[in-house]
Amino acid sequence: MKNACIAFLLALIAPVASYADDFATLADVRKAADRAIALFREEKFVEGYDSLKPYWPLPAVEVDNMANQTSVQWPLVRQRFGLSIGTEFVSQVEGGPSLARLVYLQKFQRHALRWVFTFYKPKDRWVINSVSFDDQIQLLFP
Template sequence: MLRTMKAAALAALLMLCCGQAVAAEGLKDEEQVLALTRRMMETAMTREPDAVFAMLKPHYPVDPAEIDALSSNARMYWAAITTRFGKPLAYELVQTERIGKSFVRYTFLQKFEKHALRWTFSFYRPKDSWLANTFKFDDTIEPLYQAD
């Protein structure tokens, strides 16, 4: 099941990165970007991923139909995730990374009763505003470990 989840997450990531370009609402600064990702995580605590996808859609420069298809796939896997991991308990921002002044990536850990998910949101600033660049969730937490 985890391989299937990882394959689905990879497919979603590739489709979101390589889709047809469309107009998207930019966010004016990193404060707005972080606020949006926090609202998305709050939503993920009580609703299925399609609600999170819907919040990101206005800021993604790809065809909204592609996001809708990915959202539908994510909804199918969510039942398996909650059955295996239990109920969501909390979330925390665990990593913030930047590439110069052009990219920012926020990584959150969503804790469940039996395991956790990693949510990653990446934004790109081509000019004066920030656009969603990539988005994924999976249960690959190994990269989050840091030596003391």
């Protein structure tokens, strides 16, 4: 009975104890975001999100859901905006010593999308906080 209780308690705390890998520097953060955006440009959403998954303290199933939602939405993006013709790095902004945001532009034949990667440094290393995209390209101007 005692072993069963210990196993039960370990099962409860294991998800809390498991934490994401992390990045030592913002240069490492940039490399990971560059890899992901290159995969997203090729419509390889599962691979792109999978490349970020080790550094994201979300349950893997939530990241998988984001990849699936993006894949489901993409035919509408393609229909409205045309084919993807490239990506551009737009900016890196630090929100103090613990937050950083990288913004990319994905160019299409008729419009563009803004991809925003946000990273958080709880102590001395960076993890992914969020990844999102939208067509609010006017927000790229001051």
